[in-house]
Amino acid sequence: MTIDEPGPTGGRPPAGAVLRPHAEQEYAGELARLAEHDDRPRPPGWRLSPWAVTLYLLGGGLPDGTVIGPKYVGPRRLVEVAVATLATDRALLLLGVPGTAKTWMSEHLAAAVSGDSTLLVQSTAGTSEEAVRYGWNYARLLAEGPSEKALVEGPLMRAMRTGSVARIEELTRMPSDVQDTLITVLSEKTLPVPELGTEVQARKGFTVIATANDRDRGVNELSSALRRRFNTVVLPLPASAEDEVEIVARRVGEIGAALELPEGPAGLEEIRRVVTVFRELRSGVTGDGRTKLKSPSGTLGTAEAISVVTSGLALAAHFGDGVLRAADVAGGIVGAVVQDPVSDRVVWQEYLETVVRDRPEWLDFYRACREVS
Known part of the structure; x- marks a missing residue:
């Protein structure tokens, strides 16, 4: 037809x-x-x-x-x-x-x-x-x-x-x-x-x-x-991080199928990391409640998380080994957070150095974000 x-x-x-x-x-x-x-x-x-x-x-x-x-x-x-x-x-x-x-x-x-x-x-x-x-x-x-x-x-x-x-x-x-x-x-x-x-x-x-x-x-x-x-x-934002991870994972799977992206592992670890970053920055506090944060000027909603992960999957599928990794989502996260090149860049750098850097399990993510920042 x-x-x-x-x-x-x-x-x-x-x-x-x-x-x-x-x-x-x-x-x-x-x-x-x-x-x-x-x-x-x-x-x-x-x-x-x-x-x-x-x-x-x-x-x-x-x-x-x-x-x-x-x-x-x-x-x-x-x-x-x-x-x-x-x-x-x-x-x-x-x-x-x-x-x-x-x-x-x-x-x-x-x-x-x-x-x-x-x-x-x-x-x-x-x-x-x-x-x-x-x-x-x-x-x-x-x-x-x-x-x-x-x-x-x-x-x-x-x-x-x-x-x-x-x-x-x-x-x-x-x-x-x-x-x-x-x-x-x-x-x-x-x-x-x-x-x-x-x-x-x-x-x-x-x-x-x-x-x-x-x-x-x-x-x-x-x-x-x-x-x-x-x-x-x-309509509220998702009540819990797990709810938001579920929403992002399901929608990314549907979008990936529609775009006919090559199938690969679900990448739940990176999805959870993207959701965590967005939830902490928009709420102005880390998940454990210990560190106060500045919030960027842009919107960091579930829709933006879906977009970042979908772009990451495309990178992983066409320029990587098909496995969603920190380097695949880092660029999308920086682009979503830094809408204002002056004030938002300060917010992002502070978050990167005071929060992400101190999480040993996030070392690959820290390095990837530093490279694209």
């Missing part, structure tokens, strides 16, 4: 042919098995019951022995609150610092609830009302005037028409006046189209999942009117 040929999933290429499949493609088998065994009540327009959606996210077993892998590692109650919110008439706002899997959870919630995670608005400072509501085919508009055929639906409008989940990423990066265009949609479940003298009414199953970054609160804060339309769930 060429890139222009339609795939078996509604015009999309098959999951194995793309670099990063959508959740409903990559986990289609699990979603299908859950649907077969799901005998719980389903809200209108949902593909699965809230119970099955929660099982899909947190993982577990089915009566026939099928194992559903976890997509999110964290407090069960938070997931239950998020899923229950989507079953009401309120929108869901996932709030947290970078690296807390807000986007990941948003995508998987949409895939499990409506089978489509692609109705996405990526917010930036330049996001316009047209990107949120609808736009126009201007050639047709000039030739024929306003008409249904000239209307270009945005993700939000398509989600309303089909009774699906619309996703809005980084809501607080969207300009305030554009944010407020959501108020009518969220409160009245209606999107007016004044140019045509009509409106789009949301079908049952429509809802909105938005994400926002704790560090962006001062960019474009939500108005009180808009905030009231959301139920907010705050």
Whole structure:
């Protein structure tokens, strides 16, 4: 099949042919098995019951022995609150610092609830009302005037028409006046189209999942009117180092398989070391609580740890013996920590000399970091 040929999933290429499949493609088998065994009540327009959606996210077993892998590692109650919110008439706002899997959870919630995670608005400072509501085919508009055929639906409008989940990423990066265009949609479940003298009414199953970054609160804060339309769930960083190691190891394995990296040892020792470095620097104290540390300016979340380890695996696979070693992750760690070449470099050098150097079992890591620093 060429890139222009339609795939078996509604015009999309098959999951194995793309670099990063959508959740409903990559986990289609699990979603299908859950649907077969799901005998719980389903809200209108949902593909699965809230119970099955929660099982899909947190993982577990089915009566026939099928194992559903976890997509999110964290407090069960938070997931239950998020899923229950989507079953009401309120929108869901996932709030947290970078690296807390807000986007990941948003995508998987949409895939499990409506089978489509692609109705996405990526917010930036330049996001316009047209990107949120609808736009126009201007050639047709000039030739024929306003008409249904000239209307270009945005993700939000398509989600309303089909009774699906619309996703809005980084809501607080969207300009305030554009944010407020959501108020009518969220409160009245209606999107007016004044140019045509009509409106789009949301079908049952429509809802909105938005994400926002704790560090962006001062960019474009939500108005009180808009905030009231959301139920907010705050996603924490992994509670323990072992939880974070598990998350990083699983995601790195999935990404490595998608990139078709040569298989090698799991490299858990180096993953644990990367996680330890990131957790200590972002918390400002060593794991034993004995040494206070300065924190760098950048974000050292789980997502950054996954990126560092994945890059390290690529180095080990293509330029080493396939075994993940300290030298393979050292460069990625330094690049992740030293975002500001002045202040962050001081923070990193102090950590390297006062903490890493005094750990005998980390001598190879110390030497590797000194070499790339």
